[in-house]
Amino acid sequence: MAKEIKTRSSVWRNFIHLIKTIKLPFVLLIIVFLLNLGRAAIQLLIPEKTGSISTIVLESGGDAVHLAVSICLTLFALALVEFVGSLVATYITNIAKAQMNRDFQKVASRKAFLLKAADIEAKDPKEFISRITTDTEFVSEFIIDLLVNEIPRLYFIISTIVRVASMGNGSLVLGFILVVPVIIVGSLWSGRVTYKAQNKLQAIIAQLTAKLAEKVNNIETIKAYNKSEDEMEAGGAAIDEMKKAQKKTTWAAAFNTLISNILFIVPTLIIMLIGAIQLLNKTITTQEFITYFGLGATYQTYIAAHLTLWVLAKRAQGATQRISEVLLLEEDRGGGGKAENPGTIEFRNVSFSYGDSEILSDVSFVVKPGSKTAIVGKSGSGKSTILNLIEQFYRPEKGSILLDGTDVTTLETSSYRNLFAYLPQNAPGFSGTVREMLAYGAKKEHTDEEYRDILQKIGLLDSIGQLGGLDYEVGTNAAKLSGGQRQRLAVARMLLQDAKIVLADEATSALDTDGARRISELIDEYAADKTRIIVAHDLSTITNADQIIVLDHGKIADCGTHQELEIRCDLYRSFLNAGKED
Ligand SMILES: Nc1ncnc2c1ncn2[C@@H]1O[C@H](COP(=O)(O)OP(=O)(O)O)[C@@H](O)[C@H]1O
Ligand SMILES: [Mg+2]
Numbered sequence: 001m002a003k004e005i006k007t008r009s010s011v012w013r014n015f016i017h018l019i020k021t022i023k024l025p026f027v028l029l030i031i032v033f034l035l036n037l038g039r040a041a042i043q044l045l046i047p048e049k050t051g052s053i054s055t056i057v058l059e060s061g062g063d064a065v066h067l068a069v070s071i072c073l074t075l076f077a078l079a080l081v082e083f084v085g086s087l088v089a090t091y092i093t094n095i096a097k098a099q100m101n102r103d104f105q106k107v108a109s110r111k112a113f114l115l116k117a118a119d120i121e122a123k124d125p126k127e128f129i130s131r132i133t134t135d136t137e138f139v140s141e142f143i144i145d146l147l148v149n150e151i152p153r154l155y156f157i158i159s160t161i162v163r164v165a166s167m168g169n170g171s172l173v174l175g176f177i178l179v180v181p182v183i184i185v186g187s188l189w190s191g192r193v194t195y196k197a198q199n200k201l202q203a204i205i206a207q208l209t210a211k212l213a214e215k216v217n218n219i220e221t222i223k224a225y226n227k228s229e230d231e232m233e234a235g236g237a238a239i240d241e242m243k244k245a246q247k248k249t250t251w252a253a254a255f256n257t258l259i260s261n262i263l264f265i266v267p268t269l270i271i272m273l274i275g276a277i278q279l280l281n282k283t284i285t286t287q288e289f290i291t292y293f294g295l296g297a298t299y300q301t302y303i304a305a306h307l308t309l310w311v312l313a314k315r316a317q318g319a320t321q322r323i324s325e326v327l328l329l330e331e332d333r334g335g336g337g338k339a340e341n342p343g344t345i346e347f348r349n350v351s352f353s354y355g356d357s358e359i360l361s362d363v364s365f366v367v368k369p370g371s372k373t374a375i376v377g378k379s380g381s382g383k384s385t386i387l388n389l390i391e392q393f394y395r396p397e398k399g400s401i402l403l404d405g406t407d408v409t410t411l412e413t414s415s416y417r418n419l420f421a422y423l424p425q426n427a428p429g430f431s432g433t434v435r436e437m438l439a440y441g442a443k444k445e446h447t448d449e450e451y452r453d454i455l456q457k458i459g460l461l462d463s464i465g466q467l468g469g470l471d472y473e474v475g476t477n478a479a480k481l482s483g484g485q486r487q488r489l490a491v492a493r494m495l496l497q498d499a500k501i502v503l504a505d506e507a508t509s510a511l512d513t514d515g516a517r518r519i520s521e522l523i524d525e526y527a528a529d530k531t532r533i534i535v536a537h538d539l540s541t542i543t544n545a546d547q548i549i550v551l552d553h554g555k556i557a558d559c560g561t562h563q564e565l566e567i568r569c570d571l572y573r574s575f576l577n578a579g580k581e582d
Helices: 002-020 026-059 061-114 117-122 125-166 170-217 219-224 228-280 286-327 383-390 413-417 434-439 448-458 461-467 483-497 513-526 562-568 570-581
Strands: 345-352 360-367 372-377 398-403 420-423 501-505 531-535 547-552 555-560
Touching: 002 125, 002 286, 026 061, 026 125, 026 286, 061 125, 061 286, 125 170, 125 286, 170 219, 170 228, 170 286, 219 228, 228 286, 345 383, 360 383, 360 398, 360 547, 360 555, 372 383, 383 501, 383 531, 413 420, 420 483, 434 448, 434 483, 448 461, 448 483, 448 513, 483 501, 483 513, 513 531, 547 562, 547 570, 555 562, 555 570, 562 570
Parallel strands: 372 531, 372 547, 420 501, 501 531
Antiparallel strands: 345 360, 345 398, 547 555
């Protein structure tokens, strides 16, 4: 029980925290609030006016017709104003809602980009993006109902009770009060039903979106393995799951409507019955009965709407939890100090694992400024992981990484990353033009002349020229380029980035031997005075390295120059020999 209370209070704390992340559209909300308050006031007036007709007709004889007509006209005008008010209120409410949705979605998606790679990996990133987009709507819906509808509702409800009490008949008030517990019990319960069904549906939709996106991205593999049928079936099964969940939600919604209707009828009966008894006993007048009954009808509507607030609250509760899970994650900002100078990089007794098994064990090495360091090792030995750690996508579990003697975790991450040009293994491309691909992440503007110059150097000018030049659209993930073209473009981008330190992970793996050598020479030429850490698969490109780190199952087997290792390192020699075979 104590635990339950604790999690509840933290939901509301998260909720407040979430609201604070955006700017509420106060002006719009105040306008709608006032409109709704005005509408409630009119709704209080209408039954009074209606009731007054009965007195006129009964008591005033001939003039009564004129009076009745004028009251009817007033009634009509009031109803019209109320109707127009409701239209305007709905319109402004929707604008406010859209504005809040947008703000929440911006906060959430911005956060997604600031998270640590490890945290994004731990959750399914696509799944949480889709959660963020739908869940935010539930939160804004609730906030709006709470802020602009609840007080006018309560105002009407309380005024009605006060008015009925003023008729001096305790039974009438009792009737109004009796209906409240019926509605509260019903709303508590129906809120719960909706909350559960909706939560499940959201989770399923999010999973399905993530799965479909992944498969669509890999359509060629699916076709090559002739798995289209299977994938369609699997996709179909997931969609069926979703339909089942939707059916359940629909049932929950239908059930809710049913309950609301019953909740509406039962109290109406109670109110009508009590009023009728009092009228027959002559303890109230006809006018009072009409006013009482008119107020009762609207009172029902407001109580029913109040029930909706509860449903919205339950929905917002689940949504808040899911969004907060993401918002509360620590951002990938690092320490406070700005990293300005590219200095000596040192791994000091670094150990690291992604999960349970250790990937790097007690790795130590020093990279001097302006030097070329190569990392070699069998696939899976941890080469890319070393670059991931240098870029601080992950943090070492033991040991530390130092830049000029400063622990890199104490440096501001973005200024630190600015020191590096990083070419990941299988560097992906983004959709856009060749020019945009080259400009991505560049620290200064380049002219088309410079772009063509680098394309020339990288051996792409002719083939890109044939495709349509710098304006050529490369397609999603740059799929309209060959693997080799993509890789060359990625190298060109890295070189244009002109950072102080170059990290290149198998930058030439998609190229033929000659091409690979030319690109390596180009990197050496462009980055001659920069610190270079190169993961190489073609050893002939790194024989000139100042040091070569030989990795074996996450441990450093040896470290030295090509000449030194050739003599003393069996593992290195085996790589050299394997290279000669192909
Ligand atoms: N994001 C990840 N999550 C879990 N395990 C990973 C991840 N990335 C790499 N690994 C594992 O870590 C080991 C080393 O990977 P990696 O550093 O990429 O090797 P290399 O670049 O030398 O081929 C591999 O066994 C790989 O399966
Ligand atoms: Mg690798």
